[in-house]
Amino acid sequence: MLTSSPFKLPDEKYWIFRLLINIEERHFSLEEAAEAARSSIDFDSALRYLSHECPICNEQVSFNKIITMTHCSCAFCEKCFKAHFTTVIKEKSISHVVCPLCNNPDLKKDGNKEDVMEYFNLLDTQIRHYLDPEVHELFQSKLRDKTLMDMPNFRWCANCSFGLLHEASRLRMDCPSCGKSTCFQCRTPWEKQHEGISCEQFKTWKLQNHPEYQANRLARYLSMHGIECPSCGFQFDLSKGGCLHFICSQCQHEFCGGCKRPFKMDSACGFSRECHAKGLHAHHPRNCFYYLRDWDIKRLQQLLNHNRIPYRGSVREGSQMHAEGLCRVLEYKETIHGLTEEQCGQIAPAEYDGLCIKHYKEYLGELINKHAVDPVLLYSKEEMLSELQRWRATIPVLLQGGTEENYVEKLRKKIIAEIRINSGQAVPSSSELYVTSSTEQSAVWSHWQPFFTSS
Incomplete structure (x- = not known):
């Protein structure tokens, strides 16, 4: 049991510190308790300082270990912040580097590119203090790639990892890194048979010949x-x-x-x-x-x-x-x-x-x-009800006196009529299929x- 004031705390702060570390159901570290005591005027405010629950891991952490995102009001602990952004940066594209709670901002939606870059600049300032240097470097590398890919004349070489700017008026794009060529339009490795013909014509030739x-x-x-x-x-x-x-x-x-x-x-x-x-x-x-x-x-x-x-x-x-x-x-x-x-x-x-x-x-x-x-032709009643629910369609009721067989066919007809299998296209009949x-x-x-x- 502590009998002397650690961390050079004055007496009134030391007693707050002792009360905090003696709470049986909480397990604050000595450093966290000392920081809370030093930053608070009484025990209640010190306890509030240490009682922020992370919405991701549900652990109680101190105020100074809660991180608030730059473009939303979501906040979570330092450990979860580091784990989330480390995983996303390593395993996903730059467009997924957003808040893990509300998924904002939507970086895939067409919009103001200046707003997107402002978000990335603020996030870069924030994550550099919490992520390992190699992960932060990877983030900056992916951000550079995104900036390049937003340029209409930028393309990746189809034969190596080199990217370059190219005049769109000429289909053949020669890579200065590997010496091989790529089609600027269809982004496939260049072949001599592509010379002088469109990408669709080349694709047809390749499939046939x-x-x-x-x-x-x-x-x-x-x-x-x-x-x-x-x-x-x-x-x-x-x-x-x-x-x-x-x-x-x-x-x-x-x-x-x-x-x-x-x-x-x-x-x-x-x-x-x-x-x-x-x-x-x-x-x-x-x-x-x-x-x-x-x-x-x-x-x-x-x-x-x-x-x-x-x-x-x-x-x-x-x-x-x-x-x-x-x-x-x-x-x-x-x-x-x-x-x-x-x-x-x-x-x-x-x-x-x-x-x-x-x-x-x-x-x-x-x-x-x-x-x-x-496939609705072979659906069971349960499968059809699930299909209607999945697409948020109104489910017909089984009328009193109606047969189960008639109800099943009513469900089937409703799905065929209202939930088309191809976006923008009506479901063709069996004769049309044949x-x-x-x-x-x-x-x-x-x-x-x-x-x-x-x-």
């Missing part, structure tokens, strides 16, 4: 050229284990690889009040692979059969089944040498004609998405054909 694509179209579709950023059109690597959340390396746009809907953080979405508690999310339409991947294969096949859309791998009586093999779809895999492109290697059941379960589901989901097939399916069927089949075993 490039030997690398012809040798293994599906592998390219799944691994390198299957995802195009809906914001800037940049094409980039896809498969890293089935995650549908993508971040464009050029414009930092976040979107779903299954439906191209944007991912938003909490209240930045603005769709409903419930969004503030969802974290990072996207409002995927019901035919997005985000939902279809949870269906079993028989149900996916049933949906395609209902819409008269042919697919490979269906089991027919009397058919001669192939022996099980290994899935040959190429994926990007994490190794000690970084990302490498390797075959999937999972068991490919005979009835899935050369694909593993995961990639066979992806094949069926691709057909469903390409044909704009509405009439327009040949072109889409051919496009999907051209990607997947090399991986199905021959009959």
